[in-house]
Amino acid sequence: MGKHHDVAVVGVGLSKHVSKRRDVNMPELVWEAVSACYEDAGLKPKDVDAFATGNMPAFEGVNLPEEWGAGHWGAYGKPVLRITTGGTTGGSVAHGGYYLVASGLYDTVMAIAFEKQSDGNQTFGLNTVALADAAAQFKMGVDPGFIAAFGGGAVGVAVYQASSYMKSSGCTTHHLDMVSALCRNNAALNPYSHLKQPGLTPEQVAETTLLQYPIRFGHVCPSTDGACAMLFTTPEKAKKLTDKPAYVLSVSSCSDEAALVGIAGSGTTNVDPCEQESCKIAAARAYELAGIKDPRNEFDLAEPYAPFAHQMLMFYERLLLCDEGEAPSILDSGSMNLDGELPVCPSGGVISTNAIGASAMERIAECAVQIMGKGGERQVNKEVHKAVAHGWGGAVNLNVVAVLADTPRG
Amino acid sequence: MEYKEVTTSIDGAWNFSKWEWKFESIALIGRTFEAMKEHKLLGNKCPDCGTVYFLPKPFCRCLGMPDEFVEVKDTGTITTYTVTGAWGYEGITEEEGAQGEPLIFAGVQFDGADTKVVCVVEDVEPEKVGVGMRVKLKWPDKLEGAITDLSRCTPL
Numbered sequence: 107m108g109k110h111h112d113v114a115v116v117g118v119g120l121s122k123h124v125s126k127r128r129d130v131n132m133p134e135l136v137w138e139a140v141s142a143c144y145e146d147a148g149l150k151p152k153d154v155d156a157f158a159t160g161n162m163p164a165f166e167g168v169n170l171p172e173e174w175g176a177g178h179w180g181a182y183g184k185p186v187l188r189i190t191t192g193g194t195t196g197g198s199v200a201h202g203g204y205y206l207v208a209s210g211l212y213d214t215v216m217a218i219a220f221e222k223q224s225d226g227n228q229t230f231g232l233n234t235v236a237l238a239d240a241a242a243q244f245k246m247g248v249d250p251g252f253i254a255a256f257g258g259g260a261v262g263v264a265v266y267q268a269s270s271y272m273k274s275s276g277c278t279t280h281h282l283d284m285v286s287a288l289c290r291n292n293a294a295l296n297p298y299s300h301l302k303q304p305g306l307t308p309e310q311v312a313e314t315t316l317l318q319y320p321i322r323f324g325h326v327c328p329s330t331d332g333a334c335a336m337l338f339t340t341p342e343k344a345k346k347l348t349d350k351p352a353y354v355l356s357v358s359s360c361s362d363e364a365a366l367v368g369i370a371g372s373g374t375t376n377v378d379p380c381e382q383e384s385c386k387i388a389a390a391r392a393y394e395l396a397g398i399k400d401p402r403n404e405f406d407l408a409e410p411y412a413p414f415a416h417q418m419l420m421f422y423e424r425l426l427l428c429d430e431g432e433a434p435s436i437l438d439s440g441s442m443n444l445d446g447e448l449p450v451c452p453s454g455g456v457i458s459t460n461a462i463g464a465s466a467m468e469r470i471a472e473c474a475v476q477i478m479g480k481g482g483e484r485q486v487n488k489e490v491h492k493a494v495a496h497g498w499g500g501a502v503n504l505n506v507v508a509v510l511a512d513t514p515r516g
Numbered sequence: 517m518e519y520k521e522v523t524t525s526i527d528g529a530w531n532f533s534k535w536e537w538k539f540e541s542i543a544l545i546g547r548t549f550e551a552m553k554e555h556k557l558l559g560n561k562c563p564d565c566g567t568v569y570f571l572p573k574p575f576c577r578c579l580g581m582p583d584e585f586v587e588v589k590d591t592g593t594i595t596t597y598t599v600t601g602a603w604g605y606e607g608i609t610e611e612e613g614a615q616g617e618p619l620i621f622a623g624v625q626f627d628g629a630d631t632k633v634v635c636v637v638e639d640v641e642p643e644k645v646g647v648g649m650r651v652k653l654k655w656p657d658k659l660e661g662a663i664t665d666l667s668r669c670t671p672l
């Protein structure tokens with residue numbers, strides 16, 4: 107299918123992820139992931155033909171990060187492609203790295219995504235993203251307290267999305283508590299995760315502060331400083347570097363109306379925030395490109411992008427891994443656990459670690475790590491042949507999907 | 517020259533109420549606010565797919581251009597909702613005791629419309645609210661010609 111080349115993943119690198127890295131500046135933080143990635147692949151900067159990079163614009167309070175970082179990445183004198191798409195940035199950057207190799211234009215490409223949130227002011231950063239919508243709301247007479255009260259940004263979307271999803275799926279607040287417990291326990295086994303809460307129970311999550319119904323403090327991602335790097339290359343080169351590379355079979359993204367409730371700069375939206383039609387379209391296209399005929403049975407692992415607890419279940423459904431409304435009972439069955447039939451978020455997920463610009467790449471990186479069998483304590487209890495990674499972002503209207511496997515399309 | 521062992525954090529704020537952009541939707545919604553003075557709720561309808569937007573919108577998800585104003589009812593259904601918790605209406609605060617009364621915000625789809633607007637639902641306990649609940653717009657005594665005219669509902 108198609109004339110593009112197969113693409114292998116030969117290296118993954120992650121920095122330490124915590125809420126505030128005051129001891130390093132942004133390029134130094136990114137270098138931790140980049141150097142780990144070089145080491146993982148056994149490659150040096152001279153071996154890399156091009157770079158793709160991105161972070162969430164303005165969240166660090168500086169722009170043009172590739173000007174700051176190119177030297178630290180070994181990118182001087184090389185093509186650098188910068189891609190930023192909001193919460194999906196890391197996914198889009200990895201897609202960019204994939205395209206550079208799949209096109210046949212470059213053999214070996216490093217993709218780098220990061221966020222050093224503690225360097226900037228996130229409210230300011232979000233303003234730069236939501237400015238047009240907020241300005242439109244002011245124009246129509248919405249007062250600032252009103253906007254503040256329903257959260258604004260992704261939280262404001264998430265609460266409505268959660269309520270609506272819970273009604274349509276039968277997902278209960280106990281399921282939200284279960285998702286948080288599952289993810290944070292997985293995160294405890296991941297040396298690169300941020301919030302490690304070994305032994306956390308759903309009951310303990312249920313006792314955390316209610317931010318806005320139905321979302322509690324325990325259902326929300328932290329704000330993280332962190333970086334992720336991946337090395338993509340041709341299958342021929344990959345075979346010389348490692349016995350067990352991972353392969354990217356396909357990538358796909360799809361944009362839709364912003365899933366906001368109420369007024370926005372472009373007028374009221376039509377969609378229900380939990381529909382996420384664009385995720386279903388992106389998934390179906392990615393599966394078709396990858397030759398996946400039966401997504402419910404062919405995948406061994408899923409890394410949906412879920413900064414809020416309900417999203418792990420909602421996106422599991424929107425990634426066509428089960429019927430709509432079926433995910434809560436699949437969670438109940440234990441199938442999503444680390445030792446389950448189709449483990450979900452073995453990394454601990456975005457709900458445990460959210461260096462925003464890096465997060466969607468870390469979903470893809472985790473799939474590659476698990477396929478390569480390098481998951482350490484969090485390695486799932488089965489051979490991972492095929493895995494699906496997802497990202498959600500843009501202006502809460504973009505979904506990105508990648509399919510990875512242990513063998514190329516052939 | 518001083519060498520810093522720790523890196524810096526940049527603070528910032530933009531007063532976005534000052535920005536002057538051209539929003540097509542505002543021209544359309546302005547017409548809705550005008551019509552509210554006659555106790556009418558005006559949305560607009562896409563000629564291609566029939567979707568009725570309330571509030572009105574300049575373009576449709578199907579890429580059609582809604583070109584006909586149509587009236588929607590002042591009764592509707594809650595499609596989603598939230599209840600403010602630790603973050604009170606009086607500003608964002610996590611301090612216990614500083615929070616205001618819990619407020620119920622809901623996505624309300626008025627009868628005859630296919631889209632939702634956010635309203636505060638009053639006269640009901642948060643525990644009694646749910647998706648599917650029927651509500652009615654509380655018409656203000658004095659219309660402001662702004663979204664605040666459309667911001668309060670009561671159970672039907």
Ligand SMILES: [Zn+2]
Pocket residue numbers: 562563564565566567576577578579580
């Ligand atoms: Zn239409």
